[in-house]
Amino acid sequence: MNREDFPLLWEGVYLDSGATSQKPLQVIERIDRYYRNENANVHRGVYELSAKATVLYEEARERVARFIGAVRDEIIFTRGTTESINMTAFSFAEPLMQPGDEILISHMEHHANIVPWQLLCERTGAVLKVIPIDRNGNLDRPALSALLTGRTRLLALTHISNVLGTVNPVKEIIAEAHEKGIPVLIDGAQAVGRTKVDVNDLDADFYAFSGHKMYGPTGIGILYGKKKHLEKMRPYQSGGDMILRVTFEKTTWNEIPHKFEAGTPNIAGTIGLAEAVRYLERIGMDEVEAAEDEVMSYALEKLGRIEGLEIIGSPDRRSGAITFTLGDAHPHDIAHELARKNIAVRAGHHCAQPLMNFYKVPAATRMSLGLYNGKEDIDKLADALPEIREKFKL
Numbered sequence: 001m002n003r004e005d006f007p008l009l010w011e012g013v014y015l016d017s018g019a020t021s022q023k024p025l026q027v028i029e030r031i032d033r034y035y036r037n038e039n040a041n042v043h044r045g046v047y048e049l050s051a052k053a054t055v056l057y058e059e060a061r062e063r064v065a066r067f068i069g070a071v072r073d074e075i076i077f078t079r080g081t082t083e084s085i086n087m088t089a090f091s092f093a094e095p096l097m098q099p100g101d102e103i104l105i106s107h108m109e110h111h112a113n114i115v116p117w118q119l120l121c122e123r124t125g126a127v128l129k130v131i132p133i134d135r136n137g138n139l140d141r142p143a144l145s146a147l148l149t150g151r152t153r154l155l156a157l158t159h160i161s162n163v164l165g166t167v168n169p170v171k172e173i174i175a176e177a178h179e180k181g182i183p184v185l186i187d188g189a190q191a192v193g194r195t196k197v198d199v200n201d202l203d204a205d206f207y208a209f210s211g212h213k214m215y216g217p218t219g220i221g222i223l224y225g226k227k228k229h230l231e232k233m234r235p236y237q238s239g240g241d242m243i244l245r246v247t248f249e250k251t252t253w254n255e256i257p258h259k260f261e262a263g264t265p266n267i268a269g270t271i272g273l274a275e276a277v278r279y280l281e282r283i284g285m286d287e288v289e290a291a292e293d294e295v296m297s298y299a300l301e302k303l304g305r306i307e308g309l310e311i312i313g314s315p316d317r318r319s320g321a322i323t324f325t326l327g328d329a330h331p332h333d334i335a336h337e338l339a340r341k342n343i344a345v346r347a348g349h350h351c352a353q354p355l356m357n358f359y360k361v362p363a364a365t366r367m368s369l370g371l372y373n374g375k376e377d378i379d380k381l382a383d384a385l386p387e388i389r390e391k392f393k394l
């Protein structure tokens with residue numbers, strides 16, 4: 001779909017959108033236009049250019065908010081999913097924690113949704129608890145229910161696994177956690193560019209995602225947070241813009257969302273992100289999801305027929321990624337051989353070492369889809385793999 005919009009795809013096969021998506025010309029040109037004609041610092045300049053840049057920046061916030069069913073004050077711009085989760089850990093969770101309290105995550109999390117919680121527990125004496133998964137890569141739901149205890153201060157869970165492609169039923173899990181008064185952060189890094197996300201419908205307390213995984217630029221991410229939380233939370237970073245009044249005796253904070261956006265923001269990145277949202281809205285997320293699901297089904301069937309290829313996990317619902325091993329070939333050799341054929345995939349632990357350990361594979365090869373991938377890309381990948389298997393037969 002829309003491959004002609006993506007300059008970098010005119011050569012070769014790109015199957016690593018789970019790491020970062022490619023950017024349509026519309027996003028590239030919008031950022032170019034900003035720097036050529038509209039660049040100025042925001043929020044305080046008393047001249048037309050700065051006023052216009054401020055309007056563009058805040059209109060971007062409005063557009064992102066609408067895209068995920070939120071209102072503008074609930075949208076905090078960060079550097080990406082990683083910073084959004086760290087911000088939630090520091091500004092929301094840490095002040096709540098008493099020794100012995102619990103943070104609950106799952107076995108399929110990305111390191112960005114493991115390590116910030118580990119460090120939080122080290123700082124506060126809280127305990128990290130982990131929801132187990134089954135061999136198919138589905139959450140163990142009875143175990144999840146049992147792990148939602150009176151000591152659980154937050155559940156942090158991925159919407160879609162970047163390794164397994166598992167789509168977690170986050171709406172019903174959030175409802176179950178809320179019945180016990182437990183707030184929930186969803187790591188939406190692999191979801192927002194693939195499926196329609198409505199944070200209000202989900203009733204998530206926090207939802208974190210990255211612009212670069214949804215056809216926007218790098219360096220811009222989003223933390224959605226319910227106003228009732230954001231208004232009470234302490235700032236994450238401090239300095240200019242996030243203040244109302246500074247004296248050497250005391251400083252008062254700006255209102256949300258500005259309280260969480262210290263210093264000069266990534267103005268161009270935010271405007272580029274808004275253009276990526278426009279791009280996705282013009283196609284429609286239902287169409288994006290349906291097209292990707294069709295290619296995913298084709299890929300599962302085609303790769304599943306290759307001798308010696310083992311797909312890791314077979315979740316009830318999968319989106320975005322297929323991670324696999326291929327006979328005796330090391331994933332790095334597989335990715336290197338594919339790269340020589342101008343096919344880009346990812347090899348390694350995918351920032352999910354606990355998950356890879358669960359499957360007893362220290363490293364694996366992952367193909368992940370973008371809206372521009374078609375069945376012909378899968379054919380090229382599938383045609384190349386048997387030769388690689390034979391080449392690295394021990």
Ligand SMILES: Cc1ncc(COP(=O)(O)O)c(CN[C@@H]2CONC2=O)c1O
Nearest residue numbers: 018019080081082110112162187189210
């Ligand atoms: C599920 C998930 N959570 C958090 C992150 C961190 O996002 P940022 O890097 O934008 O902060 C990623 C990145 N995905 C990795 C990056 O490369 N390949 C991947 O699968 C991810 O897939």
